[in-house]
Amino acid sequence: MKVIDKIKDHGPSNPFYTFEFFPPRTDQGFDNLVARIERLSDLNPLAVSITWGAGGSTKERSLDLAAVTQAEYGLDTILHLTCTNMEQGMVDDALKAAKERGIQSILALRGDPPRGEEEWTPTDLRFTHGADLVSYIRSLPEYSSQFCIGVAAYPDGHTGQLHDERAEISFLKAKIDAGADFIVTQLFYDVDGFLQWVRKVREAGITVPIIPGIMPIQTYSSFLRLTKLCGTRVPDSVMDALEPIRNDDQLVKDYGVQLAVEMIKRLTTEGGIPGVHLCTLNLEKSVQRVLENLKWTGSSEIAKNKLIEEAPTQNDLTITASSATSSAKLGLATLPTIEGEAGRGELNNAASWDDFPNGRFGDFKSPAFGSTGLWGGPAIGHADIIAQCGHPRTLDDLTAIFLAYLHSKIPITPFSPAPLSPESLMILPHLERLTRRGWWTVGSQPAIDGASSGDEVVGWGPRAGYVFQKGFVEFFCTKADVDATERRVRERGNGWVHWFAGNKNGECRGNVPEGGRNAVTWGVFPGQEIAQTTIIERASFLSWKEEAFSIWSEWASLYKPQSKERILLENVCDERWLVSIVHHDYRNTQALWTFLFDDSPIAA
16 A cells, blocks of 8 residues: 555544664564564565665665565565665666565665765666656656655754755755655754744745654764764754763663654654654564653564563573663564574573664674664765865875874774774774784774773763673785785684685685684673674674775775776775774783784794
């Protein structure tokens, strides 16, 4: 059924909600997201939406996921479609595939610039604006009646542009006039500002339903990153509430649920908004808690029945503090893991995926693995890279760039969208020494033996716990350096060192056993199982390797063909290797660095 037809049956007294998912990066993550969607389908959302990577970069996974939600679970599905890097034939193919899968709703977006590009440039001049995509779909007899069409709006202004509210509302009206049926907004946290914006939109003659995008805060760091990425205004009251609890992940998550509930109540009562669009980031617990606290769903009875049907035996039943906290609600967070989703017995059980999501260094089986931004990695604009990194023409120039970043003389590199973290400052002399060697570091962490979970630098998770880390470092180097590292691990590692190395051409070396998975960050908290939040294994390394070498290629593309800068960066991309080294002796904070730098004779 078309989403717009379902919306007409709802109002503030009978609000609806939709869920947004993105296609996971790995096959295991995809399978496990399907398991989550099956559980979330019991909450009876009005619809679910599936994001679409720039230029169809996630086309197959997006369509596969949409087919599952639409056909297998009977969830009316909104398929995102963007103009970025799209040509007419690609749009036609996507529409045909959506129709074949029974999809009747499209969210037509212009899309953001590809990573590394400052300005958005159309590949096909017929698709320059979101309105062009709407008009094109409406011009096709075989699709015009098949699809209802939604478009995006930006209450806080479109990121990367000077905020001209009047012009932006004019652009929005052009999309509606082109044939759009409903509006989904970018995430926001300023309800007063949003309601004022809605009044101005209505005054401009736009009458279609407006569905506000709500994203419950998951962690303090991800909140800062995403609001910066989206150009979102954050009220002082929100920052004041977060500041004293920023180092307690559980309290931040709890506040995120509370804030989302308060926002939605105001939107539906004061603003007359008929429903909300919940950005899940492929996580389920916070979204489920929000709906339960609003008393919008009968999920408690559903969950209770599922617990009876699928309850483990008493010998297998383990109640953690986090599940006990929400057990009174009997919600999805307490449901046993179902077949198809990794659970107990795994190095990192599925219950912890929502508790401590942390980007690519999470579990590659997690549905949210690798999500560092809203729809992939955070973009670093062309102008920012040129301004901070200049025009490297020699290997020494590249070494100087990476050193400048370590010394906080520049705030970013193409591999690091934020300034050097305080945690990295703990091992700065070692990172500097590696970089001066020509081993350009792009990831690392110090060894930590039982620091307080409330520690300002390395702490995470709830209070009254202890956190641990194994030292690791990642860097780019030559093949000769990889060969030397392999010999060093063999001769000096003594079983304490695991490593991976890979290049652009798909070669991969290392000594991690087949199926081996190294937990390099874990925490011990009262009343909970040990939580292992950072895992390095072959699948996650290969996923990161592909992204890392694409960054080199994108960096090179910012310079003219045959320029010294492009030749240098393309050669580096073709010839260098990415290396990841973990030392398992976390009690010796210098063990990794002693291993890397000790050149004393090997005992006979």
